[in-house]
Amino acid sequence: MTPRQICIVDALTAESMDFAVMRQFAMRLRGLFRGGSLKKLDEWIWDATSCSVYAIRRFAKTLRQDIDAVQNAVVGPWSNGQTEGQINRLKTLKRSMYGRASIELLRARMLPLHDSNLHRE
Structure with missing residues (x-):
C-alpha cells in the first residue's frame, strides 16, 4: 500500500471497530487462498459465523452453501x-x-x- 492508503486504513480502523474486524477477516481469507489448508478454512468459517459483523456472518453462510468449490479453490492450483x-x-x-x-x-x-x-x- 502507498503511504496515503496506509493513513486511510489506519484512520478507518481507529474510527470503526466493524471496519477493523472486516479487514482482519479479509486478510485472513486472502492468506487462505494464497496457501492455506482446509483446517484453516474451517476455522475461518467458524470464526466468521460467530462474528459481530452481519456482512461477515452472511458471507460465511454463503461460502458454506458451496463448500466443495471453496475447498477446491483453497487447495487447488488452478x-x-x-x-x-x-x-x-x-x-x-x-x-x-x-x-x-x-x-x-x-x-x-x-x-x-x-x-x-x-x-x-
Missing part, C-alpha cells in the same frame, strides 16, 4: 483469471462499439490477423 480477463476484454470491446458496428467489425477487432503482410507497404 485459477480462472485468464478466462475472466478475456471476458472483460470482450465486454469492453462490445461497449466501445455499441450502436456503431456490425458483427463483421467486431470479428475483425477480436480475431488476430492471419496475413501479416496486410499492413506493410
